[in-house]
Structure formats: structure tokens, C-alpha cells
Amino acid sequence: MRIAYFINQYPKVSHSFIRREILALERQGIEVQRIALRGWDGELQDNDDIAERSKTRYVLEDGVKGLLKPLLEVLRAQPRRFFSALWLALRMGRRADRSWPYHLIYLAEACRVVQWLQAFGAEHVHAHFGTNSTEVVMLANALGGPPYSFTVHGPEEFDKPQFLHIDEKVRRAAFVAAVSSYGRSQLYRWVAHAHWNKVKVVHCGLEAAFHAGPPVPVPAVPRLVCVGRLCEQKGQLLLLEAAQKLAAQGTAFELVLAGDGEMRAEIETLIARHGLQGQVRITGWISSGQVREELLAARALVLPSFAEGLPVVIMEAMALRRPVLTTYVAGIPELVRPGENGWLFPAGAVQELAAAMADCLGQPDEVLQRMGDAAHQRVLERHDIDTEVAKLASYFTAGA
Template identity: 55%
Template structure:
């Protein structure tokens, strides 16, 4: 079986779960062609990501003449389908958050991807994320008369579902993957019940790095780690406020923000204004191996998100036998059991977050150990990448011969 994967930016440090998924599919005997709109913007410090660079074909960067040639070739191959795809791109742009120019670009990208699929004799395209990758995949399906599917991960699809064309994409897709039951429910909101059966849940998975690596026991260090992009939906300002609340109570703990993003300078400024700058360390983008080191060096992982899908770093931290503190949003309660694997708190409530962090700081070695063991068991039971890849393989096999 041969399928093509389409990702907007690949490989990418924060999307290592896609790399793991592709590798697991290949272990199942599926040949996966990697297509990406552009290369990584975060440096891809993981060695495995660097290897993926040579396995991936990139739409952008080919130059104007080859790109125009792709468009002409797509027209010659299927002129009627070409015009229908043009019409779809124009229609999608009318109420979209992106401009008409962007949608013309998506159409051109679909011409390139469609030609690559035609040359490689591959008839199914799977995209990750329901935004522009799914748009390109849908237009490619129209151009080639092939089937397409996509994985919806969370806030990308739920924050602006109508403005990125989620209803039409779900209707046209041969199958849609959600990463949590919550995510599936949000996709069902936008389409008629006749389409619900083709929306299924396949969890992002953990591979042998987490399954087989020696587990470091509980860590009593007074240190929390938060992994993720420094962006509004992640709520890191709340973490700073919670840290300041703990300090007012005479409790100090280090906070490591493992990641980078547009709010870095604002977070640094808020840390200074709140009197906790000495407790906060921002790492910038780091490799997956370094992320695991930061998790193992911490007492617990803490996430203060306002909105999520189901964060992969939660399952990674739990697999490292660390309890987690997270907000009770989206798919998180499906994984984290309050009081067993960690603590769940209300989103947007810095005092409740501080109270959970205090409970974690006051937990003794036996409690930290018991919660860590429970967390690891939970993560490994629900998020095995080979089991998830088998589900995907079955989906792809069922779509053989399906047209868009």
C-alpha cells in the first residue's frame, strides 16, 4: 500500500508525533511519500528530523518556471477537474480568514502535489491539520480524482472552523481523524449526521524511545516544566501569576518554559514585573531528547492552556513517569485522571493553578512515585504509536479506490 502525506511545515520539532506516525506506518508495510509546503523554521535539531529532510519533497522553492509548468500540466491532464478545483478555491476564499491570493496559492500548490502523486501512482493523500494542508489536499483530490483524508488536532480547527472551510472539508473527505473524543465532537458540530461515521479517533502515539527507555524515578526537585510554543492559547502568563502567588506564600519553585514563540519577550517582562524572573528559565527551541531531559529533571509537567486538542507533551511526560498539572479543557480530561495521574484545574484561574502546584510541591516521595507510575501506565496503554498506525493503515486500506 502506498499513501502520500502532506504537512505544511516538515519536519518540525513540535510535530515529532507526525514523524513517529510515518515511521510506524512504514513498519506496518505502508509506503509513505512525504510532501510538505515548506521546510522547517525551527532548525529541526533532532537528528531524526534532519534525516527526514532528505526524504521530503517541498512545494515551495522550486522557482516560478517549474511551478507554472506544474499548473499547465495539471490543466492538460484533467481540464474539467482543473476548472472545478479553481471554482472550489475561489469559493473557499469568500468567507475565509485568508485572502483570495492565499487560496490561489493553495490551488497552485495542489497542482504541484497532484502531479507528484500522478507520477508516483499514489491514489490517497493524507494531510495533518485542517487548515491550509487540508485545503491543498482537498483541491488535490479534485484535480486528481483521488481520495483524501486529514487529521484535525485541536485549536487550529475549532477556533475558526467556518473560516477555514472545515464543514466542506469534512463533507468532501473520504475520512477524517480526530485525536480525541472531544475533537471528534467538535467536527461533528459542523456537518450533517450522515458524515459522522467517517470521523474516527486515532490517538497520537509514543514509540520505543518512550516505551523501552529506562524510566527515571520520581524527582523531588522544586522545579516545574512547561513544554510548548509561547503563544496566547497556552496561557503561560497564568503560570507566571501562579508562581508569584506561591512566592507570596513563601513557596519558591523553578519554572522551565521549554519552547519559544511570539510571547517570549512579554513573558520575560511579566516575570520581572511579578518579581519571579529569578525563578523562570526559557530554553528556546530544543530537541526532543533535550525536552525529555527537562521533563526528567522536573518534579512535574504543568500546562496552563486556555484551549488545546490533546497535547502530545502530556503523554510524553506521563510516559517519563512524571505527574502532570493541566487545565480541564478539550481532550485533556480524557487522558489525565485528577488525583491519579496528576491534577486538573480550571482554565484561567491562577490561584487554582497555584494551589495545584503547591499540592505537588508538598507531595512526598511515595505519592509522587505512585502518581508517576499511574501516569506512565495510562499513557502507554492509550498512546502506543504502532497500535495507532494499525488503525490508520486499516482506514487507508478501506479507502482504496475511493474518489474525492
């Protein structure tokens, strides 16, 4: 079977879960065409991502002007389909998060994509995220391309489903994958009951190579790590407020912020204001291998997110036998069990976050190791990449 993947930006440091999915499909004998809007010139840390870039075709590599030729070719070859897709694009621009000129660009992108899909012989095309990437494959389908599906992660799709026209995208799709039961429930809110059967739960998965090898014992050093983009939804500012409380109480700790992002300057300012320069370190962008090393060097992962889908880094930490401190948000409680493999606290609650951090740091090594072993067992039961991709492949076959 020949499947195409369409992603807004690929490869990308935060999209390792998409790479894992594609490679797992290929291990099952499925040919996969990679198409992305952009990503041909991004800075990459991971050798696997560098290899993926050489396999990916980029819609916007020639700029917007490069879309004119395929648009005219599709218009000339299939005028009725083109004008039907044009009407759909204009409808998608009404009461949308972006104005209608963007949707005309999506149509032009779809004209190039549908030609590549047809040349490859794609029987199905899958997109990640229910935003513009899904609109492009939907328009490509309207232009005569293969059936499509998409994976919804959240939280963006849940924040503005009406402005993203999620209902229309689901109605036209062969199926939709949600990464958690919570995500499925949010789609049920905005999709007619007649289409509920299209919504499947397919977890993001981890390959065995990520957690292969003998277990690494929990380190004695009182270090916690937070992995994620430095942005408002990940809650790093709240984490620093909690860290300041620990410091004021005389609690010994180290905190690593693994990542980078638009809020780095603000975070660095708060670190200095609280006098935490000796206890808090920011890594900047790091590879998936470096993320693994940071997780293994910490006693636990702390992720005080305000909004999420189901973070892959939680799965990674658990697979490496590290407990998790995180919030009662979205699909997280489906994986993290308080007292068994981690701590859960209310989002936005700095006192509860500080208390969880202090409790974790104060636990004997053998307790954290026992929690880490339980975390490892649970994540492997629910998030094995080959198991989850087998589900996905069966849906591709049924929808093609």
C-alpha cells in the same frame, strides 16, 4: 500500499508526532511519500528531523513562480478537471479566513502536488490539520488525485470551522481522524449527520523508544516544567502570576519554560517585574531528546493552556512517569485523572493553578512516584503509536 503525507511545514520541532506516525506506518510495510509546503531551511535540533528533511519534497522551494509550469501542464492535460477545481477553490475563498487569491495559490500548489502523487503511485494522501494543507489535498483530489483524509487536532479548526469550510472538507474526504473524543464531537457540530460515520478517533501515539529503559525516580528538587510554544493559548503569563503567588508565600520552587515563541519578550518582562529571575528559566527551542531530559528532571509537567486539542507533551510526560498539572480543556480530561495521575484546574484560574502547584510541590516523593506510575500505565493503554497507526492504516485501505 503507497501513502502520501502532506504537511504545511515538515519536519518541525513541534511536529514530532507526525514523524512518529510516518515511521510507524513504514514499520508496517507501507511506503510513505513526504510532501510539505515548506520546511527545507528551518533550524532543526533533532537528528531524526534532519533525516526526515532529506526524504521530503517541498512545494514552495522554488517560490511561487515554480508553480506556474505544473499549473499550465495540468490545465493543458485535464482542462475540465482544472476548471472544476478552480470553481471549488473560488468557493472555498468565500467567507473564508483568507481571501480568494490565497485559494488560487492553493490550487497552483495542488497542481504540483497531484503530479508528484501520480508519479509516486500514491493510493491515498493524508494531511495533518484541517487548514490550508487539507484544502490543497482536496483540490489535488478534484484534479484527479487519490482519495484523501486529514487529522483534526484543534483548537484552530474548532475556533473557526465555518471560515475553514470544515464541512466541505469532510464531505469530500474518505475519512477524518480526530485525536480525541472531544475533537470528534466538535466535528459532529459542523458536519451533516450523514457524514458522522467518516469521523474516527485516532490518538497521537508514542513509540516505545521514547520511554524505554529503567524508570527515573522523581527528583527531590522542587522543579516544575512547562513545555510548549511561548504563546497566548499555552497560558505561560498566567503561570508566572501563579509562580509569583508561590514566591510571596515563601514556597521554594523552580520553573522551567521549555520552548520559545512570539511572546518570549513579554514573558521575560513579566519574570523581571515579579522578580522571578532566580526561579524561572526559559530554554528556547530544544530537541525532543532535550524535552525528555527536562521532563525527567522535574517533579511534574504544568500546562495551564487556555485552548488545546490533546497536547502530545502531556502524553510524553505521563509516559516518563511524571504527573501532570493542567486544565479542563478539550480532550485533556480524557487522559488526565485528578488525584490518580495529575491535577486538573479551570482554565484561566490563577488561584487554582497556584494551589495545584503548591500541592504538587508539597507531596512526598513516593506519592508523586505512584501518580507517575499510574500516568505511565494509562498513556500506554491509550497512546501506543503502533496500535494507533494500525487503526489509521485500516482506514487508508478502506478509503483507497
